[in-house]
Every structure is written in C-alpha cells, then in structure tokens.
Amino acid sequence: MANQDDIGLMAHLMRRAGFGATRDELEARVAKGYDATVEELIEYASQPAVDPYVLLRHQPAALLPGGQPPMGNVNYMYYLVNTKRPLQEKMALFWHHVFATGNSKVDNYDQLLEQIELFRNNGMGNYRDLLVTIARNPTMIFWLDNNQNHGTAVNENWGRELLELFSLGAGNYTEVDVREASRAFTGWTFETKLPRLPYGRFPWKFEYRPEDHDDGEKTFLGHKGNFNGEDIINIVVQQPACAKFVCRHLYNFFVADEPQVPAWNIEAPRDPAAVDALCKVFVESKCEMKPVLRHLFKSDFFKNARYKHLKSPAEVVVGTLRLVGGYELPKPGYGELSMQPSYMGQDLLNPPSVEGWHTGQEWINSGSLMSRINFVAAQLGNPDLPGVQKIIERLKAQGTKTPDQLVNNCLDQLGPIEVSAGTKKELTDAAKEWGEISWDGAGAQNATRRAAEMMQLIAATREYQFG
Amino acid sequence: MPLTTVVRGRAYDWSHAIGRGAATGTGFNYVQTMCLGKENDLYTANRGNENNFGMRVNRIKLGGPGDEELVSEFFQHGQGDGKATWPFGVAVGNDGRVYCSDEWTNTISVFDPDGKFQYKFGSTGSGDGELNRPAGIAVEKNGNVIVVDSGNCRLQVFSPEGKLLAQCGKAGSGDGEFNQPWGITTDKDGNIYVADWKNHRVQKLSPQGRFLMKIGTYGELPRADDAFAVTYLGPYVSSVLPTQYPKAGLLNHPTDVAVDPDGDIYVTDWGNHRVSIFEADGTPLTNLYGDAQEFSKWAKQSVDANPDMMKAYRRVRNSEPLYRFCFPTAVDFNPATDEIIVADSQRNRLQVYKKVRDYQDFQANL
Numbered sequence: 001m002a003n004q005d006d007i008g009l010m011a012h013l014m015r016r017a018g019f020g021a022t023r024d025e026l027e028a029r030v031a032k033g034y035d036a037t038v039e040e041l042i043e044y045a046s047q048p049a050v051d052p053y054v055l056l057r058h059q060p061a062a063l064l065p066g067g068q069p070p071m072g073n074v075n076y077m078y079y080l081v082n083t084k085r086p087l088q089e090k091m092a093l094f095w096h097h098v099f100a101t102g103n104s105k106v107d108n109y110d111q112l113l114e115q116i117e118l119f120r121n122n123g124m125g126n127y128r129d130l131l132v133t134i135a136r137n138p139t140m141i142f143w144l145d146n147n148q149n150h151g152t153a154v155n156e157n158w159g160r161e162l163l164e165l166f167s168l169g170a171g172n173y174t175e176v177d178v179r180e181a182s183r184a185f186t187g188w189t190f191e192t193k194l195p196r197l198p199y200g201r202f203p204w205k206f207e208y209r210p211e212d213h214d215d216g217e218k219t220f221l222g223h224k225g226n227f228n229g230e231d232i233i234n235i236v237v238q239q240p241a242c243a244k245f246v247c248r249h250l251y252n253f254f255v256a257d258e259p260q261v262p263a264w265n266i267e268a269p270r271d272p273a274a275v276d277a278l279c280k281v282f283v284e285s286k287c288e289m290k291p292v293l294r295h296l297f298k299s300d301f302f303k304n305a306r307y308k309h310l311k312s313p314a315e316v317v318v319g320t321l322r323l324v325g326g327y328e329l330p331k332p333g334y335g336e337l338s339m340q341p342s343y344m345g346q347d348l349l350n351p352p353s354v355e356g357w358h359t360g361q362e363w364i365n366s367g368s369l370m371s372r373i374n375f376v377a378a379q380l381g382n383p384d385l386p387g388v389q390k391i392i393e394r395l396k397a398q399g400t401k402t403p404d405q406l407v408n409n410c411l412d413q414l415g416p417i418e419v420s421a422g423t424k425k426e427l428t429d430a431a432k433e434w435g436e437i438s439w440d441g442a443g444a445q446n447a448t449r450r451a452a453e454m455m456q457l458i459a460a461t462r463e464y465q466f467g
Numbered sequence: 468m469p470l471t472t473v474v475r476g477r478a479y480d481w482s483h484a485i486g487r488g489a490a491t492g493t494g495f496n497y498v499q500t501m502c503l504g505k506e507n508d509l510y511t512a513n514r515g516n517e518n519n520f521g522m523r524v525n526r527i528k529l530g531g532p533g534d535e536e537l538v539s540e541f542f543q544h545g546q547g548d549g550k551a552t553w554p555f556g557v558a559v560g561n562d563g564r565v566y567c568s569d570e571w572t573n574t575i576s577v578f579d580p581d582g583k584f585q586y587k588f589g590s591t592g593s594g595d596g597e598l599n600r601p602a603g604i605a606v607e608k609n610g611n612v613i614v615v616d617s618g619n620c621r622l623q624v625f626s627p628e629g630k631l632l633a634q635c636g637k638a639g640s641g642d643g644e645f646n647q648p649w650g651i652t653t654d655k656d657g658n659i660y661v662a663d664w665k666n667h668r669v670q671k672l673s674p675q676g677r678f679l680m681k682i683g684t685y686g687e688l689p690r691a692d693d694a695f696a697v698t699y700l701g702p703y704v705s706s707v708l709p710t711q712y713p714k715a716g717l718l719n720h721p722t723d724v725a726v727d728p729d730g731d732i733y734v735t736d737w738g739n740h741r742v743s744i745f746e747a748d749g750t751p752l753t754n755l756y757g758d759a760q761e762f763s764k765w766a767k768q769s770v771d772a773n774p775d776m777m778k779a780y781r782r783v784r785n786s787e788p789l790y791r792f793c794f795p796t797a798v799d800f801n802p803a804t805d806e807i808i809v810a811d812s813q814r815n816r817l818q819v820y821k822k823v824r825d826y827q828d829f830q831a832n833l
Contacts, residue, residue: 071518
C-alpha cells in the first residue's frame with residue numbers, strides 16, 4: 001500500500017506534467033518512484049505514440065477538417081485523451097498557449113493541427129531551434145502577416161510579437177528593434193497553396209524569397225550587421241530577458257498562477273528565486289527544454305505548489321475524460337465532447353488573440369464555472385463509465401459506510417483532494433442527510449448512487465477547480 | 468507522374484476522376500467502401516462527419532469521362548429504419564438488394580436497388596450472429612452475405628434475410644486470424660479476400676473460409692530528403708518518383724482489395740497512399756499513386772463557380788499534391804470496362820484507371 005503523501009505528490013506531478021492519473025496508475029508510479037517517473041515523462045519516446053490511424057478510420061474528417069469546428073477539435077481531443085506521453089502533449093499545449101495561433105484568421109484547422117504536431121515534435125527540444133521552426137511555419141507567417149513583410153514595405157506584426165510575446169516581453173526592446181527585426185524577416189513567406197475547392201484542403205509550404213529580402217545593415221539590440229531572421233533569433237536567445245520570459249511562462253503553466261503576460265514588466269514573479277533557478281538551467285543548457293523541465297519537476301518550489309494553479313478548461317475536460325475512461329475510441333458525439341473546453345472559455349486551436357488565453361482566476365466567471373461543474377458532474381455521475389465503476393469498486397472495497405468515510409474516501413479517490421474545513425463540513429452535512437450506506441443486497445444501488453452524487457458535489461467545490 | 472504505368476505485360480492508363488467534396492448531392496464525403504452493381508451502377512458508403520453530417524450511400528451511374536450521373540441517395544444520418552449513424556460497408560446482390568452496414572448500431576440494413584428500405588438484421592455483441600463494428604460486406608454468388616465483423620475480428624456469413632450460416636476467424640496475427648479487418652471481395656471462383664487492416668496484409672481464404680494465402684508485409688514508404696507532407700500523415704511529395712521506392716509489397720493499413728478476371732489483385736494501401744497491384748500468387752507488380760491531372764465533371768463545376776479558385780490554381784508552382792491519392796479506402800475492378808476504380812477518400816473523389824489489354828509501346832526516339 002502506497003504512502004498517502006507519496007500518492008498526493010505523485011497526483012500533483014501527474015496533474016501538472018500531464019492530465020491527471022487514475023488511482024491504479026498513481027500507485028504504479030509511486031512504486032516506480034518520483035524521480036523515475038519524472039524521467040519517464042521527460043524521455044517520452046520510451047512510451048508508445050498515439051495511433052492516428054485508429055482516429056482516421058473512425059473519423060476520417062479529422063485529418064483535413066477545413067475551417068469549421070468541430071472535426072479539428074476532435075483530432076486534438078483524441079490525442080489529449082489517449083496520449084501515453086502526457087508531458088509531450090502538455091508541452092505542445094504549453095507552446096500553443098505561448099505561440100497562440102487561431103482559426104479565427106487562419107480558417108484552416110488542418111494547418112493548426114500541423115502546428116500542434118510541430119509542437120509535439122519540437123516542444124521539448126531546443127527553444128532556439130523551436131523559434132526558428134515557428135518563424136518558418138506558414139501558419140504563423142499567415143497569422144502574423146509576414147507574407148506581407150516585404151523588403152520594400154515592412155510589416156512589423158511578426159517582428160513585434162516575436163519580441164513582445166514569444167521571447168523577451170514588453171520593456172526589453174525598443175521600437176527600433178521591432179523595425180530592424182522585421183526587416184530581417186522580409187522574404188520569409190510561403191508558396192501559393194492549392195485552393196480548397198473542389199477536393200479539400202492542401203497545406204502551405206515555406207518559401208524564402210531572396211529578392212524580397214532587405215539586405216541592408218540592421219542594428220538590433222546593440223548588434224550591427226546584415227542580419228537575416230535566424231541571426232535575429234540568435235541574438236534574442238542570448239538576452240537575459242529571454243530566459244526570464246520563457247521560464248516565467250513555464251512557472252505560470254506548471255507551478256503556480258502568475259499575473260497575465262502584459263503585466264510581467266511591472267509585476268515581479270511571485271517566486272523570483274524559482275524563476276531565477278530555472279533561468280540558470282535554461283542558460284547553462286543553451287536553451288534545451290528537457291533540463292529545465294527536469295529541474296522544475298524535481299524542485300521543492302514545484303513540490304510545494306499543490307493546488308496553487310487554477311485548472312485550465314483543457315485540464316478540466318481532459319483530466320476528467322482520462323479519469324472516467326470510455327473515450328479511448330472515437331465515437332459519435334466526440335465532436336460535441338471536444339468542444340467542451342470552448343464552452344468553458346478555452347477554444348482550443350482558436351485562442352482569442354496572439355496573446356493567448358488569460359490564465360489563473362481569469363478562467364472563472366459565472367458561466368464558465370457552471371460549464372466546468374456541469375461537465376465534470378455529468379461524467380462522474382455516470383456509473384456506466386469504466387473509470388467511475390473502478391472508483392465505486394474501490395469505495396466498496398474500502399468498506400465505505402459512514403458519512404465521514406464517504407466524504408474522505410471520495411476526496412481521496414478523486415485526487416487526493418485537500419479541502420477546507422468549511423467545504424468538508426458542507427460535504428459531510430450532505431452525506432449525513434443520506435445516512436449510512438450499505439453495499440449489501442438492495443443497498444448497493446443506493447450506495448452507488450450516493451457515491452456518484454458525492455463525487456458530483458466534490459466537482460462543484462472551489463477546491464476541485466485547482467490542480 | 469506518368470499517366471500510363473507499364474509493367475510485366477500490363478499497362479494501366481489513368482482515365483478520369485469522378486466527384487468532389489459534398490455533404491449531399493453530386494459528390495462524396497469520406498467514402499469508406501464501395502460496390503459495383505448492375506449496369507454500371509456504383510454504390511459508395513460515405514462516413515460523413517459531425518460538421519456537415521454527410522453520412523449516406525449514393526448510387527452513381529458510371530460511363531466514360533464526364534458521363535457520370537447521380538441516381539439516388541439513401542442511408543442518410545438519423546435514427547430509425549433506413550437511417551445510419553456511421554455507414555461503413557455496402558454490397559449489392561445479384562437480385563439488386565443493397566446491403567449497408569452501420570458501424571455504430573451494429574446492424575445491416577437492406578434496401579431495394581432504388582434505395583427504399585426493406586429490413587435490417589444484426590445486434591450488438593460477440594456471440595453467434597452478433598456484430599461489433601461491422602465493416603465491409605460481400606455478397607456471394609448464391610446470395611449469401613459475408614460481413615466483416617471487424618471488432619470481433621471474424622467473418623460471418625448470413626442468408627439474405629439475416630440468418631447466421633457460418634463464421635470464420637478470430638483475433639490474432641496468425642493465418643486465418645484478423646486484426647480489425649476492413650474491406651472484402653470475392654473472385655470468380657468464390658475465394659474470399661480480406662483487407663486485414665491492423666495486420667497490414669491481405670488474406671485469401673477458400674469459399675469455405677480456409678486460409679490459402681497472405682499478401683504484403685508491414686512497411687511505411689521511405690521519405691526522400693526533400694519530401695513535402697501533403698498532410699501531416701502523408702502523402703509525401705518529392706522530386707524522387709515514388710516508383711523508385713524499394714520493396715514493392717509493403718503495406719500500411721490496407722483497407723480494401725479487388726481481383727480482376729485475370730487474377731491480378733489490387734489493394735488500397737491506405738497509409739502509404741497508393742494502390743498496390745499483385746499477381747494472382749501474391750508477387751508484387753507495381754503501384755499506382757494517383758494521377759488526377761484533370762478535374763472531374765462535378766469538380767469543374769465547383770471551380771467554375773468560384774473564379775478565385777482558378778486564380779489561385781494558376782499561381783500554384785507544383786500541383787502534384789492535387790493529383791495524388793490521399794488515404795484511398797476502396798478499390799473495385801469493373802470487368803465490363805476493364806476499369807480500376809479507386810475511392811480517394813480524403814479528396815472525396817474516385818480515380819479511374821483502365822487496364823489496357825492491347826497496349827502497343829510507342830516509338831522510343833520521339
């Protein structure tokens with residue numbers, strides 16, 4: 001029997017580095033050890049990749065879904081629910097937050113899915129290389145108008161966001177730097193793609209047009225030269241502000257909620273020492289992400305940050321679906337299921353702007369909170385789902401009988417979740433109204449119903465919204 | 468890409484394309500399987516999707532290039548008799564009855580040739596006569612119906628009215644075992660060919676279901692250094708012709724199989740985006756990669772109605788991705804016309820090749 005503290009810590013790791021885990025998985029991972037689990041999460045290639053062919057056999061429209069939801073979301077949700085490489089998928093989601101690119105303008109979910117695949121393949125590699133790759137990504141080029149950035153007529157959109165939202169943060173460059181960076185990326189564009197009618201979507205292909213590139217001398221962040229785009233990125237990643245920007249993003253996503261990105265040049269990190277420690281590893285490893293992640297997950301500041309992060313809608317939905325099970329194979333209705341994060345304020349593949357989603361407490365408003373609670377409650381209240389059955393079997397095996405036991409054991413099985421004394425009292429009061437439950441004979445049906453109702457009540461607590 | 472492929476006494480000539488993307492009417496929406504009926508009728512089972520709900524079976528009257536006409540549509544999305552959730556298999560009996568499988572409701576619906584619902588059979592489960600995700604269907608000469616019971620990894624034979632007559636196969640990778648099989652066909656002698664999807668092979672069985680032969684081994688085509696991905700799962704277009712790829716006979720999730728009167732075997736090599744052709748004994752012959760350099764009749768109507776599309780086409784540097792198969796799901800051979808018909812699923816069209824029997828080589832010094 002695993003130690004309860006170890007289970008709690010492992011559950012914390014799996015919520016943050018993945019999308020939660022069932023109790024069986026937590027116990028297996030505790031037996032394996034915390035550090036070994038971190039290693040397995042980081043060296044993800046040891047685990048099998050998601051099988052895309054099963055998805056396409058059942059939902060062929062998920063490959064080239066065009067500009068309308070939900071088939072693109074079906075594709076993304078299938079990977080999120082089925083991945084055995086949770087940190088790889090979580091990092092892809094992380095970069096989707098940072099390099100936020102949206103279907104509202106791109107109008108090609110297939111191109112956004114290709115960008116997510118880019119994050120899967122490169123998201124845990126070298127950040128400098130990732131920046132170069134995303135700068136050449138046609139979807140990003142279209143999103144930020146670099147196809148309209150010409151040697152004779154500069155468009156600053158990509159150059160500005162590269163510095164403001166993708167690498168340095170506001171306050172760490174000048175307007176001249178924006179102009180000079182943009183000049184360096186002139187000629188970075190894409191070929192005309194095959195149009196969508198009559199046979200569906202075709203992809204863009206990156207193209208560098210030397211005749212459209214501004215070959216003149218540029219002055220950028222104190223450096224002078226005939227810079228091209230890659231030179232700009234090489235200078236950017238050497239800036240101390242770059243390490244701070246990336247590591248603060250990591251801290252916000254994986255450790256504890258920070259203020260929104262536009263406030264970062266006026267509000268200090270909530271834990272400057274933690275961000276500095278991550279920066280040190282980032283610089284020493286020359287922008288390699290795996291050493292930074294390894295340091296993060298093994299640090300005390302991470303281990304002590306339980307429930308200091310408000311779950312994103314994607315974490316709520318995916319974590320719930322992985323817990324309750326039964327969604328491994330695509331099924332009719334997967335489209336509606338895959339849109340659930342959108343109803344809670346996180347329209348995957350379609351962030352509200354290049355700034356990405358505002359996180360932390362901004363996920364919550366009266367509408368989104370109701371959507372979160374209703375979705376989770378509907379899943380946990382369905383005893384036909386294999387994961388719910390498993391929890392109920394465990395409650396039964398634990399001899400759950402009294403109201404206190406029902407509350408404590410349900411909290412344990414769903415997390416373990418730590419709740420305030422006030423919340424605990426409210427849950428216990430509800431359980432007391434039901435009285436003791438019995439798993440014998442005719443009582444079993446009532447016990448199952450009460451267990452499901454208790455889990456639904458827990459899903460409605462303030463504490464359940466934190467991960 | 469060559470429009471004519473010549474190999475060991477055979478020539479395959481690309482003829483024309485049929486269809487376009489359409490949730491209803493003159494086009495297709497992710498064809499899963501298809502079947503030739505009488506008098507050049509072709510039935511296709513369209514999976515549709517949760518955006519446009521284009522699930523249906525459509526009946527097309529085939530002809531020469533540009534002669535195709537839509538005859539009828541049935542088995543559309545919905546609940547109740549004659550409706551479908553996830554259409555998959557379609558097959559036509561000698562008496563004109565059309566059998567359609569629904570992969571979600573685990574039933575076989577039967578229609579008359581005009582698409583009028585007659586009756587249905589099948590229920591969910593793994594017991595005798597029960598179905599789990601039924602896929603392809605074939606009708607034997609005697610009128611009995613072979614259903615690929617994909618989730619149960621077996622074939623089940625029913626009378627036309629749905630009475631279970633026989634079954635064969637079980638889950639596994641040994642001879643006569645299956646892993647999520649997809650399409651099925653029979654040859655002139657009644658032998659049965661099954662696309663054993665997750666085992667990456669085609670199996671040939673006797674009319675009684677005894678294992679006779681298997682074709683293909685798993686393999687993904689190697690990618691050239693300059694390969695350009697048309698989708699993130701291929702096909703990959705490069706300056707190196709795909710015919711130069713080594714190891715003919717590799718299969719990656721084959722979905723369907725057809726046999727011509729000479730015994731040559733055609734396999735839709737879905738994950739490798741091609742049709743692989745084998746001699747009757749399984750010896751690899753060649754591959755077709757898709758050559759749709761001309762729009763189909765209905766496709767041209769879409770382009771003509773949208774001038775910006777043609778404007779864009781005129782600025783495209785390399786149109787090869789347009790020609791190529793993208794996850795072909797089904798193949799049929801029409802003995803009346805010597806045509807190989809391929810369902811090019813992700814492009815929502817059919818590509819038609821002719822097997823040219825009297826091909827004369829041209830003067831090589833032209």
